[in-house]
Amino acid sequence: MPLLAKNKSQKAVDEDFQLPVLQDAGPSLRKGKQINSVVLNRWQSFWAMGRIRWHLFLLIAGRLHHPLKAMQAMRTLIQTRRKFLGDSALSKVVKVGERYYYEYNTPGWPSQAFDAYHLAELSRIAPIQEKPxxxxxxxxxxxxxxxxxxxxxxxxxxxxxxxxxxxxxxxxxxxxxxxxxxxxxxxxxxxxxxxxxxxxxxxxxxxxxxxxxxxxxxxxxxxxxxxxxxxxxxxxxxxxxxxxxxxxxxxxxxxxxxxxxxxxxxxxxxxxxxxxxxxxxxxxxxxxxxxxxxxxxxxxxxxxxxxxxxxxxxxxxxxxxxxxxxxxxxxxxxxxxxxxxxxxxxxxxxxxxxxxxxxxxxxxxxxxxxxxxxxxxxxxxxxxxxxxxxxxxxxxxxxxxxxxxxxxxxxxx
Missing domain, CATH: 3.20.20.70 (Aldolase class I)
Incomplete structure:
Protein backbone atom coordinates (compact mmCIF):
# COMPACT_ATOMS: atom_id res chain seq x y z
CA MET A 1 0.00 0.00 0.00
CA PRO A 2 1.79 3.18 -1.13
CA LEU A 3 1.80 6.11 1.27
CA LEU A 4 1.50 8.70 -1.49
CA ALA A 5 -1.08 8.31 -4.21
CA LYS A 6 -0.64 10.67 -7.17
CA ASN A 7 -2.71 11.27 -10.29
CA LYS A 8 -5.49 8.93 -9.23
CA SER A 9 -9.24 9.30 -8.93
CA GLN A 10 -10.70 9.65 -5.44
CA LYS A 11 -12.20 6.16 -5.73
CA ALA A 12 -8.82 4.68 -6.62
CA VAL A 13 -7.18 6.56 -3.76
CA ASP A 14 -9.79 5.27 -1.32
CA GLU A 15 -9.11 1.72 -2.47
CA ASP A 16 -5.36 2.20 -2.02
CA PHE A 17 -5.78 3.50 1.49
CA GLN A 18 -7.98 0.82 2.99
CA LEU A 19 -6.96 0.69 6.64
CA PRO A 20 -6.57 -2.59 8.51
CA VAL A 21 -9.33 -3.63 10.90
CA LEU A 22 -7.92 -3.97 14.39
CA GLN A 23 -9.07 -7.50 15.07
CA ASP A 24 -5.93 -8.16 17.12
CA ALA A 25 -5.69 -4.93 19.07
CA GLY A 26 -6.15 -6.88 22.27
CA PRO A 27 -8.83 -7.35 24.91
CA SER A 28 -8.06 -3.99 26.48
CA LEU A 29 -9.43 -2.06 23.50
CA ARG A 30 -12.55 -4.18 23.31
CA LYS A 31 -13.27 -3.42 26.96
CA GLY A 32 -13.35 0.31 26.20
CA LYS A 33 -16.27 2.12 24.61
CA GLN A 34 -16.20 2.97 20.93
CA ILE A 35 -15.75 6.72 20.66
CA ASN A 36 -16.86 8.80 17.71
CA SER A 37 -14.09 10.65 15.90
CA VAL A 38 -13.67 14.27 16.98
CA VAL A 39 -12.23 15.17 13.56
CA LEU A 40 -14.66 17.17 11.43
CA ASN A 41 -15.35 16.09 7.88
CA ARG A 42 -13.84 18.04 5.01
CA TRP A 43 -16.73 20.48 4.56
CA GLN A 44 -17.13 21.05 8.30
CA SER A 45 -13.39 21.69 8.55
CA PHE A 46 -13.56 24.11 5.61
CA TRP A 47 -16.30 26.18 7.23
CA ALA A 48 -14.63 26.07 10.64
CA MET A 49 -11.35 27.35 9.16
CA GLY A 50 -13.28 30.07 7.35
CA ARG A 51 -14.72 31.30 10.65
CA ILE A 52 -11.34 31.11 12.34
CA ARG A 53 -9.59 33.03 9.55
CA TRP A 54 -12.28 35.72 9.57
CA HIS A 55 -11.88 36.08 13.34
CA LEU A 56 -8.10 36.37 12.93
CA PHE A 57 -8.49 38.98 10.21
CA LEU A 58 -10.74 41.11 12.42
CA LEU A 59 -8.37 40.65 15.37
CA ILE A 60 -5.34 41.72 13.33
CA ALA A 61 -7.17 44.56 11.56
CA GLY A 62 -8.21 45.89 14.94
CA ARG A 63 -4.54 46.23 15.92
CA LEU A 64 -3.10 47.41 12.59
CA HIS A 65 -6.05 49.71 11.75
CA HIS A 66 -5.68 49.04 8.04
CA PRO A 67 -7.36 46.20 6.08
CA LEU A 68 -4.58 45.86 3.48
CA LYS A 69 -1.92 45.66 6.19
CA ALA A 70 -4.07 43.10 7.99
CA MET A 71 -4.31 40.98 4.82
CA GLN A 72 -0.55 41.10 4.33
CA ALA A 73 0.01 40.14 7.98
CA MET A 74 -2.38 37.20 7.55
CA ARG A 75 -0.43 36.02 4.51
CA THR A 76 2.84 36.28 6.45
CA LEU A 77 1.41 34.25 9.35
CA ILE A 78 0.31 31.56 6.88
CA GLN A 79 3.77 31.55 5.27
CA THR A 80 5.37 31.14 8.72
CA ARG A 81 3.09 28.20 9.49
CA ARG A 82 3.91 26.53 6.16
CA LYS A 83 7.63 27.08 6.74
CA PHE A 84 7.48 24.81 9.78
CA LEU A 85 4.50 22.54 9.15
CA GLY A 86 4.44 21.89 5.41
CA ASP A 87 3.44 23.47 2.14
CA SER A 88 -0.19 22.31 2.06
CA ALA A 89 -3.14 24.38 3.20
CA LEU A 90 -4.92 23.46 6.42
CA SER A 91 -7.74 21.06 5.67
CA LYS A 92 -8.49 19.35 8.98
CA VAL A 93 -10.08 20.66 12.17
CA VAL A 94 -11.23 18.91 15.34
CA LYS A 95 -13.98 20.08 17.64
CA VAL A 96 -14.08 19.25 21.34
CA GLY A 97 -16.80 20.92 23.36
CA GLU A 98 -17.32 24.40 21.92
CA ARG A 99 -13.75 24.91 20.74
CA TYR A 100 -11.94 24.12 17.49
CA TYR A 101 -8.33 22.93 17.13
CA TYR A 102 -6.20 22.71 13.99
CA GLU A 103 -2.71 22.25 15.45
CA TYR A 104 -1.53 20.50 18.59
CA ASN A 105 0.45 23.35 20.16
CA THR A 106 -1.89 26.14 19.06
CA PRO A 107 -4.59 27.11 21.59
CA GLY A 108 -8.16 26.22 20.69
CA TRP A 109 -10.59 28.76 19.24
CA PRO A 110 -12.43 30.71 20.48
CA SER A 111 -10.42 31.60 23.56
CA GLN A 112 -8.34 34.32 25.15
CA ALA A 113 -5.31 32.05 24.72
CA PHE A 114 -5.92 31.77 20.96
CA ASP A 115 -6.12 35.55 20.53
CA ALA A 116 -3.09 36.25 22.72
CA TYR A 117 -0.94 33.69 20.93
CA HIS A 118 -1.72 34.99 17.45
CA LEU A 119 -1.24 38.62 18.45
CA ALA A 120 2.18 37.63 19.77
CA GLU A 121 3.02 35.90 16.48
CA LEU A 122 1.88 39.06 14.73
CA SER A 123 4.32 41.04 16.87
CA ARG A 124 7.19 39.11 15.30
CA ILE A 125 6.08 40.57 11.96
CA ALA A 126 4.78 44.02 12.86
CA PRO A 127 5.56 44.91 16.50
CA ILE A 128 2.32 45.83 18.24
CA GLN A 129 3.11 44.73 21.80
CA GLU A 130 6.07 44.15 24.09
CA LYS A 131 6.11 40.34 23.92
CA PRO A 132 8.17 39.45 20.85
Whole structure:
Protein backbone atom coordinates (compact mmCIF):
# COMPACT_ATOMS: atom_id res chain seq x y z
CA MET A 1 0.00 0.00 0.00
CA PRO A 2 1.79 3.18 -1.13
CA LEU A 3 1.80 6.11 1.27
CA LEU A 4 1.50 8.70 -1.49
CA ALA A 5 -1.08 8.31 -4.21
CA LYS A 6 -0.64 10.67 -7.17
CA ASN A 7 -2.71 11.27 -10.29
CA LYS A 8 -5.49 8.93 -9.23
CA SER A 9 -9.24 9.30 -8.93
CA GLN A 10 -10.70 9.65 -5.44
CA LYS A 11 -12.20 6.16 -5.73
CA ALA A 12 -8.82 4.68 -6.62
CA VAL A 13 -7.18 6.56 -3.76
CA ASP A 14 -9.79 5.27 -1.32
CA GLU A 15 -9.11 1.72 -2.47
CA ASP A 16 -5.36 2.20 -2.02
CA PHE A 17 -5.78 3.50 1.49
CA GLN A 18 -7.98 0.82 2.99
CA LEU A 19 -6.96 0.69 6.64
CA PRO A 20 -6.57 -2.59 8.51
CA VAL A 21 -9.33 -3.63 10.90
CA LEU A 22 -7.92 -3.97 14.39
CA GLN A 23 -9.07 -7.50 15.07
CA ASP A 24 -5.93 -8.16 17.12
CA ALA A 25 -5.69 -4.93 19.07
CA GLY A 26 -6.15 -6.88 22.27
CA PRO A 27 -8.83 -7.35 24.91
CA SER A 28 -8.06 -3.99 26.48
CA LEU A 29 -9.43 -2.06 23.50
CA ARG A 30 -12.55 -4.18 23.31
CA LYS A 31 -13.27 -3.42 26.96
CA GLY A 32 -13.35 0.31 26.20
CA LYS A 33 -16.27 2.12 24.61
CA GLN A 34 -16.20 2.97 20.93
CA ILE A 35 -15.75 6.72 20.66
CA ASN A 36 -16.86 8.80 17.71
CA SER A 37 -14.09 10.65 15.90
CA VAL A 38 -13.67 14.27 16.98
CA VAL A 39 -12.23 15.17 13.56
CA LEU A 40 -14.66 17.17 11.43
CA ASN A 41 -15.35 16.09 7.88
CA ARG A 42 -13.84 18.04 5.01
CA TRP A 43 -16.73 20.48 4.56
CA GLN A 44 -17.13 21.05 8.30
CA SER A 45 -13.39 21.69 8.55
CA PHE A 46 -13.56 24.11 5.61
CA TRP A 47 -16.30 26.18 7.23
CA ALA A 48 -14.63 26.07 10.64
CA MET A 49 -11.35 27.35 9.16
CA GLY A 50 -13.28 30.07 7.35
CA ARG A 51 -14.72 31.30 10.65
CA ILE A 52 -11.34 31.11 12.34
CA ARG A 53 -9.59 33.03 9.55
CA TRP A 54 -12.28 35.72 9.57
CA HIS A 55 -11.88 36.08 13.34
CA LEU A 56 -8.10 36.37 12.93
CA PHE A 57 -8.49 38.98 10.21
CA LEU A 58 -10.74 41.11 12.42
CA LEU A 59 -8.37 40.65 15.37
CA ILE A 60 -5.34 41.72 13.33
CA ALA A 61 -7.17 44.56 11.56
CA GLY A 62 -8.21 45.89 14.94
CA ARG A 63 -4.54 46.23 15.92
CA LEU A 64 -3.10 47.41 12.59
CA HIS A 65 -6.05 49.71 11.75
CA HIS A 66 -5.68 49.04 8.04
CA PRO A 67 -7.36 46.20 6.08
CA LEU A 68 -4.58 45.86 3.48
CA LYS A 69 -1.92 45.66 6.19
CA ALA A 70 -4.07 43.10 7.99
CA MET A 71 -4.31 40.98 4.82
CA GLN A 72 -0.55 41.10 4.33
CA ALA A 73 0.01 40.14 7.98
CA MET A 74 -2.38 37.20 7.55
CA ARG A 75 -0.43 36.02 4.51
CA THR A 76 2.84 36.28 6.45
CA LEU A 77 1.41 34.25 9.35
CA ILE A 78 0.31 31.56 6.88
CA GLN A 79 3.77 31.55 5.27
CA THR A 80 5.37 31.14 8.72
CA ARG A 81 3.09 28.20 9.49
CA ARG A 82 3.91 26.53 6.16
CA LYS A 83 7.63 27.08 6.74
CA PHE A 84 7.48 24.81 9.78
CA LEU A 85 4.50 22.54 9.15
CA GLY A 86 4.44 21.89 5.41
CA ASP A 87 3.44 23.47 2.14
CA SER A 88 -0.19 22.31 2.06
CA ALA A 89 -3.14 24.38 3.20
CA LEU A 90 -4.92 23.46 6.42
CA SER A 91 -7.74 21.06 5.67
CA LYS A 92 -8.49 19.35 8.98
CA VAL A 93 -10.08 20.66 12.17
CA VAL A 94 -11.23 18.91 15.34
CA LYS A 95 -13.98 20.08 17.64
CA VAL A 96 -14.08 19.25 21.34
CA GLY A 97 -16.80 20.92 23.36
CA GLU A 98 -17.32 24.40 21.92
CA ARG A 99 -13.75 24.91 20.74
CA TYR A 100 -11.94 24.12 17.49
CA TYR A 101 -8.33 22.93 17.13
CA TYR A 102 -6.20 22.71 13.99
CA GLU A 103 -2.71 22.25 15.45
CA TYR A 104 -1.53 20.50 18.59
CA ASN A 105 0.45 23.35 20.16
CA THR A 106 -1.89 26.14 19.06
CA PRO A 107 -4.59 27.11 21.59
CA GLY A 108 -8.16 26.22 20.69
CA TRP A 109 -10.59 28.76 19.24
CA PRO A 110 -12.43 30.71 20.48
CA SER A 111 -10.42 31.60 23.56
CA GLN A 112 -8.34 34.32 25.15
CA ALA A 113 -5.31 32.05 24.72
CA PHE A 114 -5.92 31.77 20.96
CA ASP A 115 -6.12 35.55 20.53
CA ALA A 116 -3.09 36.25 22.72
CA TYR A 117 -0.94 33.69 20.93
CA HIS A 118 -1.72 34.99 17.45
CA LEU A 119 -1.24 38.62 18.45
CA ALA A 120 2.18 37.63 19.77
CA GLU A 121 3.02 35.90 16.48
CA LEU A 122 1.88 39.06 14.73
CA SER A 123 4.32 41.04 16.87
CA ARG A 124 7.19 39.11 15.30
CA ILE A 125 6.08 40.57 11.96
CA ALA A 126 4.78 44.02 12.86
CA PRO A 127 5.56 44.91 16.50
CA ILE A 128 2.32 45.83 18.24
CA GLN A 129 3.11 44.73 21.80
CA GLU A 130 6.07 44.15 24.09
CA LYS A 131 6.11 40.34 23.92
CA PRO A 132 8.17 39.45 20.85
CA UNK A 133 9.15 36.08 22.34
CA UNK A 134 5.76 35.03 23.63
CA UNK A 135 6.15 31.25 23.97
CA UNK A 136 3.99 28.80 22.06
CA UNK A 137 4.55 25.89 24.40
CA UNK A 138 6.20 25.30 27.79
CA UNK A 139 6.63 21.87 29.40
CA UNK A 140 6.98 21.86 33.18
CA UNK A 141 7.94 18.62 34.95
CA UNK A 142 6.02 18.69 38.24
CA UNK A 143 7.25 15.46 39.85
CA UNK A 144 10.04 12.90 39.84
CA UNK A 145 7.67 10.12 40.89
CA UNK A 146 6.51 7.42 38.46
CA UNK A 147 5.36 3.80 38.73
CA UNK A 148 6.74 2.93 35.29
CA UNK A 149 10.24 2.14 34.01
CA UNK A 150 9.93 3.36 30.45
CA UNK A 151 12.54 2.32 27.91
CA UNK A 152 13.01 5.88 26.58
CA UNK A 153 12.56 8.00 29.75
CA UNK A 154 14.58 11.23 29.42
CA UNK A 155 14.19 11.97 33.19
CA UNK A 156 15.61 8.54 34.07
CA UNK A 157 18.42 9.82 36.31
CA UNK A 158 15.98 11.88 38.39
CA UNK A 159 13.19 9.29 38.50
CA UNK A 160 11.68 8.66 41.96
CA UNK A 161 14.22 10.90 43.67
CA UNK A 162 13.41 13.45 46.35
CA UNK A 163 11.04 16.18 45.22
CA UNK A 164 12.55 19.67 45.16
CA UNK A 165 9.69 21.71 43.68
CA UNK A 166 6.95 22.71 46.10
CA UNK A 167 3.47 23.76 45.02
CA UNK A 168 4.52 27.36 45.66
CA UNK A 169 7.57 26.85 43.42
CA UNK A 170 5.38 25.47 40.65
CA UNK A 171 2.91 28.33 40.99
CA UNK A 172 5.80 30.77 40.62
CA UNK A 173 7.02 29.00 37.48
CA UNK A 174 3.55 29.12 35.93
CA UNK A 175 3.13 32.77 36.90
CA UNK A 176 6.49 33.77 35.40
CA UNK A 177 5.73 32.15 32.09
CA UNK A 178 2.21 33.54 31.97
CA UNK A 179 3.51 37.02 32.74
CA UNK A 180 5.80 36.74 29.72
CA UNK A 181 3.11 35.09 27.62
CA UNK A 182 2.58 31.41 26.81
CA UNK A 183 -0.13 29.89 24.63
CA UNK A 184 0.08 26.32 25.95
CA UNK A 185 1.62 24.91 29.14
CA UNK A 186 2.01 21.16 29.59
CA UNK A 187 2.56 19.46 32.96
CA UNK A 188 4.82 16.40 32.78
CA UNK A 189 6.95 14.32 35.12
CA UNK A 190 7.54 11.53 36.10
CA UNK A 191 3.84 10.90 36.21
CA UNK A 192 2.16 14.26 36.91
CA UNK A 193 -1.12 12.70 38.07
CA UNK A 194 0.72 11.46 41.15
CA UNK A 195 0.53 15.13 42.24
CA UNK A 196 -3.18 15.62 41.63
CA UNK A 197 -3.69 18.16 44.48
CA UNK A 198 -0.80 20.25 43.12
CA UNK A 199 -2.17 20.10 39.56
CA UNK A 200 -5.60 21.24 40.72
CA UNK A 201 -4.07 24.13 42.66
CA UNK A 202 -1.96 25.19 39.66
CA UNK A 203 -4.94 25.11 37.32
CA UNK A 204 -7.28 26.96 39.66
CA UNK A 205 -4.78 29.74 40.42
CA UNK A 206 -3.52 30.27 36.86
CA UNK A 207 -4.65 33.02 34.51
CA UNK A 208 -7.16 32.02 31.80
CA UNK A 209 -4.81 33.18 29.01
CA UNK A 210 -3.17 29.74 28.53
CA UNK A 211 -4.32 26.29 27.44
CA UNK A 212 -3.16 23.69 29.99
CA UNK A 213 -2.41 20.05 29.20
CA UNK A 214 -1.17 17.03 31.17
CA UNK A 215 1.36 14.60 29.67
CA UNK A 216 0.59 11.21 31.20
CA UNK A 217 0.97 7.46 30.91
CA UNK A 218 -2.74 7.27 31.70
CA UNK A 219 -1.99 6.11 35.26
CA UNK A 220 -4.58 7.54 37.67
CA UNK A 221 -6.62 9.31 35.00
CA UNK A 222 -9.82 7.98 36.50
CA UNK A 223 -13.16 9.46 35.54
CA UNK A 224 -13.26 11.39 38.81
CA UNK A 225 -9.76 12.80 38.29
CA UNK A 226 -10.52 13.69 34.68
CA UNK A 227 -13.66 15.53 35.76
CA UNK A 228 -11.81 17.41 38.51
CA UNK A 229 -9.05 18.46 36.11
CA UNK A 230 -11.58 19.60 33.50
CA UNK A 231 -13.48 21.67 36.06
CA UNK A 232 -10.21 23.21 37.29
CA UNK A 233 -9.37 24.43 33.78
CA UNK A 234 -7.46 21.66 31.98
CA UNK A 235 -7.74 21.71 28.18
CA UNK A 236 -6.39 18.30 27.21
CA UNK A 237 -4.30 15.24 27.97
CA UNK A 238 -1.48 13.69 25.95
CA UNK A 239 -1.33 9.98 26.72
CA UNK A 240 1.79 7.98 25.88
CA UNK A 241 1.12 4.95 23.69
CA UNK A 242 4.19 3.40 22.08
CA UNK A 243 2.79 0.39 20.27
CA UNK A 244 -0.49 -1.00 18.96
CA UNK A 245 0.33 -4.38 20.49
CA UNK A 246 -0.60 -4.27 24.21
CA UNK A 247 2.17 -6.70 25.22
CA UNK A 248 4.88 -4.70 23.46
CA UNK A 249 3.61 -1.40 24.88
CA UNK A 250 3.55 -2.90 28.38
CA UNK A 251 7.10 -4.20 27.94
CA UNK A 252 8.27 -0.80 26.65
CA UNK A 253 6.70 0.90 29.68
CA UNK A 254 7.85 -1.68 32.21
CA UNK A 255 4.40 -2.30 33.64
CA UNK A 256 1.83 -4.99 32.88
CA UNK A 257 -1.21 -2.68 33.03
CA UNK A 258 0.22 0.22 31.00
CA UNK A 259 -1.90 -0.40 27.88
CA UNK A 260 -5.09 -0.73 29.92
CA UNK A 261 -4.33 2.63 31.52
CA UNK A 262 -4.15 4.24 28.09
CA UNK A 263 -7.54 2.91 27.01
CA UNK A 264 -9.23 3.84 30.28
CA UNK A 265 -7.60 7.28 30.36
CA UNK A 266 -8.68 8.09 26.79
CA UNK A 267 -12.25 7.00 27.51
CA UNK A 268 -12.42 9.05 30.71
CA UNK A 269 -10.87 12.16 29.16
CA UNK A 270 -13.22 12.02 26.18
CA UNK A 271 -16.23 11.54 28.45
CA UNK A 272 -15.59 14.78 30.37
CA UNK A 273 -14.72 16.86 27.31
CA UNK A 274 -10.93 16.97 27.42
CA UNK A 275 -8.96 17.02 24.15
CA UNK A 276 -7.09 13.73 23.73
CA UNK A 277 -3.71 13.29 22.05
CA UNK A 278 -1.57 10.16 21.86
CA UNK A 279 2.22 10.37 22.00
CA UNK A 280 4.36 7.83 20.14
CA UNK A 281 8.07 7.27 20.60
CA UNK A 282 8.72 5.95 17.09
CA UNK A 283 11.50 3.40 17.59
CA UNK A 284 13.38 1.58 14.84
CA UNK A 285 11.56 -1.66 15.66
CA UNK A 286 8.13 0.03 15.46
CA UNK A 287 8.35 2.08 12.29
CA UNK A 288 6.61 0.37 9.39
CA UNK A 289 3.74 1.34 7.15
CA UNK A 290 1.48 -1.27 8.75
CA UNK A 291 2.23 -0.22 12.32
CA UNK A 292 1.76 3.48 11.58
CA UNK A 293 -1.66 2.99 10.01
CA UNK A 294 -2.76 0.57 12.71
CA UNK A 295 -1.70 3.20 15.25
CA UNK A 296 -3.68 5.91 13.45
CA UNK A 297 -6.81 3.75 13.38
CA UNK A 298 -6.40 2.86 17.05
CA UNK A 299 -5.99 6.55 17.87
CA UNK A 300 -9.24 7.28 16.04
CA UNK A 301 -11.04 4.54 17.98
CA UNK A 302 -9.78 6.08 21.23
CA UNK A 303 -11.12 9.50 20.27
CA UNK A 304 -7.73 11.16 19.81
CA UNK A 305 -7.55 14.52 18.06
CA UNK A 306 -3.76 14.41 17.62
CA UNK A 307 -0.87 11.98 17.35
CA UNK A 308 2.48 13.29 18.55
CA UNK A 309 5.44 11.52 16.90
CA UNK A 310 8.79 11.70 18.70
CA UNK A 311 12.05 10.32 17.39
CA UNK A 312 14.10 8.51 20.09
CA UNK A 313 17.16 10.35 21.41
CA UNK A 314 20.25 8.93 23.19
CA UNK A 315 19.48 10.71 26.49
CA UNK A 316 18.12 9.54 29.83
CA UNK A 317 17.54 5.79 29.79
CA UNK A 318 18.68 5.69 26.16
CA UNK A 319 22.07 7.26 26.91
CA UNK A 320 24.87 5.53 25.01
CA UNK A 321 22.50 3.49 22.85
CA UNK A 322 22.17 3.53 19.06
CA UNK A 323 18.52 4.55 18.93
CA UNK A 324 18.48 6.97 15.97
CA UNK A 325 16.11 5.92 13.19
CA UNK A 326 17.25 5.59 9.58
CA UNK A 327 16.79 8.13 6.79
CA UNK A 328 14.30 5.77 5.16
CA UNK A 329 12.30 5.60 8.38
CA UNK A 330 12.34 9.39 8.65
CA UNK A 331 10.88 9.60 5.16
CA UNK A 332 8.19 7.08 6.10
CA UNK A 333 7.25 9.20 9.12
CA UNK A 334 7.24 12.37 7.03
CA UNK A 335 4.88 10.79 4.50
CA UNK A 336 2.67 9.57 7.35
CA UNK A 337 2.62 13.14 8.74
CA UNK A 338 1.79 14.68 5.34
CA UNK A 339 -0.91 12.19 4.44
CA UNK A 340 -2.78 12.25 7.74
CA UNK A 341 -2.73 16.04 7.91
CA UNK A 342 -3.53 16.90 4.30
CA UNK A 343 -4.71 13.97 2.16
CA UNK A 344 -8.52 13.65 1.72
CA UNK A 345 -8.34 9.87 2.13
CA UNK A 346 -7.33 10.33 5.78
CA UNK A 347 -9.75 13.10 6.75
CA UNK A 348 -11.32 10.91 9.44
CA UNK A 349 -8.02 10.18 11.22
CA UNK A 350 -6.30 12.32 13.87
CA UNK A 351 -3.81 15.03 12.95
CA UNK A 352 -0.10 14.41 13.41
CA UNK A 353 2.57 16.61 14.95
CA UNK A 354 6.15 15.62 14.11
CA UNK A 355 8.73 18.01 15.60
CA UNK A 356 11.78 16.56 13.90
CA UNK A 357 10.15 17.09 10.52
CA UNK A 358 9.59 20.75 11.45
CA UNK A 359 13.15 21.08 12.73
CA UNK A 360 14.60 19.67 9.52
CA UNK A 361 12.45 22.04 7.45
CA UNK A 362 12.92 25.30 9.34
CA UNK A 363 15.31 24.84 12.25
CA UNK A 364 14.57 24.27 15.92
CA UNK A 365 11.81 26.42 17.40
CA UNK A 366 12.76 25.48 20.96
CA UNK A 367 15.49 27.12 23.09
CA UNK A 368 12.99 29.74 24.34
CA UNK A 369 12.13 30.90 20.82
CA UNK A 370 8.70 29.24 20.85
CA UNK A 371 9.28 26.26 23.19
CA UNK A 372 11.13 25.62 26.46
CA UNK A 373 11.37 22.84 29.07
CA UNK A 374 11.57 23.05 32.87
CA UNK A 375 12.86 19.87 34.55
CA UNK A 376 11.94 18.34 37.92
CA UNK A 377 14.46 20.59 39.71
CA UNK A 378 13.18 23.78 38.11
CA UNK A 379 16.09 24.06 35.64
CA UNK A 380 15.48 25.51 32.18
CA UNK A 381 16.40 23.53 29.05
CA UNK A 382 16.10 24.25 25.34
CA UNK A 383 13.90 21.14 25.10
CA UNK A 384 13.38 17.86 27.04
CA UNK A 385 16.09 16.10 24.99
CA UNK A 386 18.90 18.65 25.33
CA UNK A 387 19.89 17.84 28.94
CA UNK A 388 21.85 21.09 29.19
CA UNK A 389 20.30 23.40 31.80
CA UNK A 390 20.78 27.14 31.53
CA UNK A 391 19.45 28.35 34.87
CA UNK A 392 16.70 27.97 37.46
CA UNK A 393 13.33 29.65 37.77
CA UNK A 394 14.33 31.26 41.10
CA UNK A 395 16.82 33.62 39.45
CA UNK A 396 16.24 37.35 39.73
CA UNK A 397 16.13 38.11 36.01
CA UNK A 398 14.02 35.38 34.46
CA UNK A 399 13.87 37.11 31.09
CA UNK A 400 17.67 37.37 30.92
CA UNK A 401 18.00 33.61 31.46
CA UNK A 402 15.52 32.92 28.68
CA UNK A 403 17.45 35.33 26.45
CA UNK A 404 20.65 33.43 27.22
CA UNK A 405 18.96 30.14 26.40
CA UNK A 406 17.67 31.63 23.16
CA UNK A 407 21.12 32.88 22.23
CA UNK A 408 22.68 29.44 22.83
CA UNK A 409 20.12 27.70 20.64
CA UNK A 410 19.30 24.01 20.62
CA UNK A 411 22.41 21.81 21.03
CA UNK A 412 20.84 18.81 19.27
CA UNK A 413 20.22 20.54 15.92
Missing amino acids: FYLKNVIVAVTKKCALRCEHCFEWDALNGKETLTVANLQKIVQQFQDLGVGQLQFSGGEPLLRMPALLTLLKTAQPSTDFWVLTSGHLLTLANAQSLKEAGLTGVTISLDHVDPKIHNQFRGFAAAYDWVVEAANNAHQVGLVVALSLCATKSFISEENLFRYAELARQLGAAFIQVLEPRPVGHYTGQEVAITIEQQKLLEEFYTNLNYHPAFQHLPMVVYYDFQRRRAGCAAAADRHVYVDTDGRLHACPFCQKPTGKFQINDFQATLASLRLGGCPVV
